[in-house]
Amino acid sequence: MKQTIYLMAIREALDEELQRDDKVFILGEDVQQGTFGTTTGLVDKFGPERIMDTPLAETAVAGAAIGAAQAGFRPVADMMFGDFMYIAGDEIMLKAAKWRFLHGGKVNVPVVIMAAVGGGMKLGAEHSMIPEAMIMHTPGLKLAVPSTPYDAKGLLKTAIRDDNPVVFFYHKGLLGLPGEIPEDEYLIPFGQADVKREGSDVTVVATSAMVQQSLAVAEQIKDKVSVEIVDPRTLEPFDLDTIIESVKKTGRVVIVDEDTKRCGITAEIGMQIMENGFDYLDAPIQRVAAANMPIAAGFMEEHVLPQPKNIAGAIEAVMA
């Protein structure tokens, strides 16, 4: 094993896959420099023909990636901020998501749509979103939301090799997170949740930065409550079984998500637990998510985004 950080893990995955398969290329605004460091330096090794700086045109970035994927390449489109994906709403949610289905399964779209997501940096309503629900809601898109360097690398390699469109969200607040990864090549299959912490009193389901927040809260209250933390790692495909197994043991569930609460993933996961594990529940499921507001800028953002105290409060409530 070796020590790395989240953003280096992403860069390594890109590097290895660019090396392995010459059909892989990266396109996006300023990917040669790498706005968040995830693609930085790759141009030195692979050249501007494969690390392609585009004009400021998100619609063309996504659309061109999808078109190239339909025609046999395996592009990774970097949208910079997840918020900007709305600009390519038609291309991502209609074209990438539906193309194979509409064409009778005859055309594959092996594209990765990658973007930095999440708040905590006081960047306001249009540079802080983590639009997980929109992607999870759209049939045809897979969605990976890594919470550790290990997961980030393994999931991105799988994403690039997948023959379907995959949205890969890396969290801005996790870029410097340290962690261990194997020296040797490895992949993480989609649809396999990971128990990030074992416990027996309450199951906390969380993704991305909320996994790290939940781990911190679990550690703080470990003398009072034994918290199990399950990280689905991919929201589509979704590993409900691991969650149900945990609920059978604990009987209590808190779901934590950084995206907007209404019609969000906490409602969806909550309902799937209810549909498949109602008899194991000792208390109503608690959900913690962003308030039904745009993400406020500056110091106001903490009044909209979920905070550790909200997670602690929900654990307390479900244990009561």
Add this chain to the structure above:
Amino acid sequence: MKEIRFVQAINEALEEELSRDEKVYIIGEDVQAGTFGVSTGLVHKFGPERIMDTPLSETVIAGAAVGSAMTGYRPVAEFMFADFMYVAGDEIFAKAAKWRFIHGGTVELPLVFMASMGGYAKLGAEHSQSPESMFMHTPGLKLVVPSTPYDAKGLMKSAIRDNNPVVYLFHKRLLGLKGEIPEEEYVVPLGQADIKREGTDVTVVATGMMVQFALKVAEELKEKVSVEVIDPRTLEPLDIDTIIESVKKTGRAIVVDEDTKRCGVASEIMAQIMELAFDYLDAPIQRIAAANYPIPGGFMEDYVLPQTKDIKAAIEAIAD
């Protein structure tokens, strides 16, 4: 009272509001002819300056509506098919929804985004969607989904008079539906659910076309099960109180929605029922929604969209 069709009810609402307030205008592709008839004929009375045919450019239709609303007009922007609203993703979900909030409440956006929604017309994946969840998930957008001519007219008038962006989705298969409306002017306030049929055994919550489906099934089953059908009429604001009152009475709830199931409206309403009336539930809540696939073209759509037989089976199962 007079009998009128759904399409005429919308047309009347538009005509009355265009007459009442000269700041109101309609903008969209082919609104002078009216693709679905909802704006047909208005150009004769109000002229092309107020019934404005645009180039084929959904992004500018949405964006121009936002720009003109924030400077004092009350545009009704028509997108023809709700599916096309993804083309203006940034303008609808980031600009219209957030502008007031991110500018400290100093700007008002009195506009209506109007589009046809829904399937059962064999029009395929990109002309059949009911993207209710996308709008309900996005803070800052109100969402109206009428199921009867009476509601269609009264809610459109409220939508136009509201000082916030309102998405108004009319179901293309309800346009010919006949119903009674008052001779005199009336409005239906946003955020008031309507009990479309009273009952005591099971609460069915449904919007749009699904209300008509639920009413049909309730009638068929009336000898066996007493079904209460609740139509929220607007999903934001959502009148959860009326739903909870009904669930307290029946102890059983089914939520029916035409949009895709995953992260959909049904999961959100179910989560809220769980949170507010867990102790009144005699059985797990059931949800019926479109399967997690794009909507196929032609006869295949039956296998993805919710059908009356699904509602019937769910009622029979939950009432057992």
Add this chain to the structure above:
Amino acid sequence: MELTQDQLIKLYTLMVRTRKCDELIVNALKSGKAIGFFHSGQGSEAVPIGACTFNLRDDDYLYPHHRGHGIGYMLARGLSPKPFVASHMGRVAQDVEGPTARERGIHGGSGTIGASFVLSAGMGITAKKNGKNQITACFFGDGSANRGTLHEAMNLASVWKLPIVWVCENNLYAQYMPLKDSMAREDIADLASGYNMPGVIVDGQDVLAVHEAVKAAVDRARAGEGPSLVECKTYRYRGHSEGGPDISHYEPRPAKELEEWKKRDPIKLFRENLLQQGVLTDADVERIDKEIEAEAETLEKYADECPIPKPEDPSVLDRLLYAE
């Protein structure tokens, strides 16, 4: 109409104030006082000041370019810089004198680049419908000129003869992307021919040239003759965003390029011009600098005293979300 001496001095003073406010935020970010992003507009002050100070009526609409986060446009429109400074420190401005942004037709800015085009088309519809010869001025950069929204909005504006003046602040770079690699033509003004409207190129370092070119476009729009495009050739001195690298693609921008452009600094050029004409004396220049320096110090202290928002009452957020 020739500008009076007072007007010339006002243009100069506004450019110096614009730069000072910009520097204030750059420094506040360095010292950790300011929060979030800042995209400096240093080097391009002649565009907002030349275009907006004397060409627009109070009731015209204006969509600012994001460089300098719009400070030049706000000052040109007679707004107090207090909210600009306070908000960059994450604070709520207090005791703001003078007109509000809304009262001067500035209805906010967008976090996604290129939304400006279509929203401005809507403000153009408003201006036309109002029938009071108002116009809408939409400012944008060379980066956003690559967005599809430009096509949709410029086409609609031309077809409907909307009273819009499109002004490009072409500073040769998007975030890190140089214009030469992002557009097949050198001149953004050339796009105008595709929409059958006038497109002119102007020296964006020359505040009077910008004033004149935009004036002609504004007059045309006000006369009901439709939109025009004015491309101002300019440069930005700093990197895209404070704290980020100052590069072209992934390599440092050529130092010589910056040097050459700084020789044509818009403030310096205009100062020399006014000194030469005798409109300003060295003593005037020194006095103006001192006054603006003092204003900046006052502004910084003022911002320190403005409160950090604390919405203990969540209904504050609800009121922001929806209008009554």
